[in-house]
Amino acid sequence: LKAHNARSMWHPMTAPSDSLKNPPAIITGGKGVRITDIDGHEVVDGVGGLWNVNLGYSCQPVKDAITAQMERLPYYSTFRGTSNDCVIELAEELRKFFAPDGLVRAFFTSGGSDSVETALRLSRQYHKIRGDQGRVKFLSLKKGYHGTHMGGASVNGNANFRTMYEPLLPGCHHIPAPYTYRNPFNESDPAKLAQLCLQALEDEIAFQGASTIAAFIMEPILGAGGVIPPHESFMPGVEAICRKNGILLIADEVITAFGRTGAWTGSRLWGVKPDFACTAKAITNGYFPFGAAMISERVAEVFEADETGKAAIGHGYTYSGHPVGAAAALACLAETQKLDVKVNAAARGTELYQGLLALQAKHALIGDVRGGHGLMCALELVADRASKKPADKAIPGKVQAVAYQSGAMVRVSGNNIIMSPPLVLTSADVQVILSSLEAGFAAL
Ligand code: PMP
Numbered sequence: 001l002k003a004h005n006a007r008s009m010w011h012p013m014t015a016p017s018d019s020l021k022n023p024p025a026i027i028t029g030g031k032g033v034r035i036t037d038i039d040g041h042e043v044v045d046g047v048g049g050l051w052n053v054n055l056g057y058s059c060q061p062v063k064d065a066i067t068a069q070m071e072r073l074p075y076y077s078t079f080r081g082t083s084n085d086c087v088i089e090l091a092e093e094l095r096k097f098f099a100p101d102g103l104v105r106a107f108f109t110s111g112g113s114d115s116v117e118t119a120l121r122l123s124r125q126y127h128k129i130r131g132d133q134g135r136v137k138f139l140s141l142k143k144g145y146h147g148t149h150m151g152g153a154s155v156n157g158n159a160n161f162r163t164m165y166e167p168l169l170p171g172c173h174h175i176p177a178p179y180t181y182r183n184p185f186n187e188s189d190p191a192k193l194a195q196l197c198l199q200a201l202e203d204e205i206a207f208q209g210a211s212t213i214a215a216f217i218m219e220p221i222l223g224a225g226g227v228i229p230p231h232e233s234f235m236p237g238v239e240a241i242c243r244k245n246g247i248l249l250i251a252d253e254v255i256t257a258f259g260r261t262g263a264w265t266g267s268r269l270w271g272v273k274p275d276f277a278c279t280a281k282a283i284t285n286g287y288f289p290f291g292a293a294m295i296s297e298r299v300a301e302v303f304e305a306d307e308t309g310k311a312a313i314g315h316g317y318t319y320s321g322h323p324v325g326a327a328a329a330l331a332c333l334a335e336t337q338k339l340d341v342k343v344n345a346a347a348r349g350t351e352l353y354q355g356l357l358a359l360q361a362k363h364a365l366i367g368d369v370r371g372g373h374g375l376m377c378a379l380e381l382v383a384d385r386a387s388k389k390p391a392d393k394a395i396p397g398k399v400q401a402v403a404y405q406s407g408a409m410v411r412v413s414g415n416n417i418i419m420s421p422p423l424v425l426t427s428a429d430v431q432v433i434l435s436s437l438e439a440g441f442a443a444l
Pocket residue numbers: 111112113114116145146147148219223224252253254255280281
């Protein structure tokens with residue numbers, strides 16, 4: 001397997017030539033919050049799979065639910081005229097879970113990129129049903145990440161993920177993110193920066209013309225872009241601007257839904273009611289590929305009142321509402337709520353964040369520490385703090401490698417080291433992540 005690792009497959013977001021020189025770690029087992037590699041080395045999974053394994057790797061009720069559903073009905077489609085019992089039950093549970101966010105319907109997908117694509121497409125359709133043919137553009141945040149389909153890639157705020165695949169969707173424009181450490185305004189006060197970014201959004205809307213814009217999409221806390229929590233005034237400000245201009249608000253909650261931020265959803269963390277929430281990842285904790293675009297009452301009313309045929313949904317996936325995925329999601333949702341994982345996410349998240357700040361005090365390489373909202377944290381590494389010049393490309397990988405040998409998996413994204421462990425980890429597990437990172441920095 002080691003010899004074939006990078007020869008027989010290409011790995012996402014990885015240069016094939018890099019994989020050949022430096023083959024990816026081969027993970028062969030997972031138990032609790034720990035993973036084991038092909039050499040038998042066991043570590044705390046500080047990445048939680050890929051921000052998704054909130055309940056850890058040994059969640060028996062989820063395994064039981066999947067097995068039972070596999071035995072009973074492994075698949076049936078939810079296209080035109082058929083449904084399945086398990087997915088209806090799930091839709092009901094999701095409706096209750098998302099009710100405080102004003103989200104009352106589910107459209108099922110196979111993952112996060114599909115959920116984003118669904119929200120983008122249904123946003124345009126929403127306006128068309130209302131006779132508003134011109135509202136086709138999308139706005140989003142620089143540094144935002146919205147998956148890899150052509151629509152999601154078009155609203156992606158990181159040019160590295162776009163340029164290689166251009167031309168993408170026309171009419172997608174990106175505004176500055178409220179990223180306190182680096183921003184075009186040189187503003188270090190988060191509240192003032194939020195106002196400047198909101199002004200940039202207003203300006204972009206004025207420039208494009210409000211009546212040409214279908215939706216604004218944002219992550220409540222930017223994830224893959226380097227864990228960037230906005231000031232608390234930002235997302236409510238976005239919501240108000242969207243409402244004022246007839247623009248739909250899409251919350252990309254692929255990472256933030258189901259407790260990761262210490263609140264049940266990122267929208268609830270900021271007190272916002274979006275028109276769509278894109279979910280995936282922790283909806284099944286990695287036990288099955290699955291997702292849901294949640295839809296607001298406001299949007300649902302427009303679709304459901306239309307009898308002219310304009311609201312017929314010309315969109316969907318073979319695996320929309322897959323019964324085994326639905327069974328996994330139902331069991332995950334029950335377990336997530338039974339364990340009230342958001343409480344542990346908030347408490348352990350604070351410990352992790354405080355520990356990272358202490359690490360920053362010791363290591364000049366750590367320019368910025370971000371977190372403070374549950375179990376999403378990042379270290380941004382710099383060559384020196386005064387210039388904020390990003391650290392040499394090789395440095396984050398070196399820290400990661402030593403941290404891995406010392407007992408914890410963390411993730412590298414550009415010059416950031418990212419942590420998003422399972423929400424069920426203990427204080428002792430948090431300490432393992434911190435001491436492993438400490439070893440990583442000490443080894444440089
Ligand atoms: N949106 C966000 C915010 C994400 O973090 C991701 C995945 N990291 C996606 C969309 C895409 O999800 P998927 O990889 O399941 O297609």
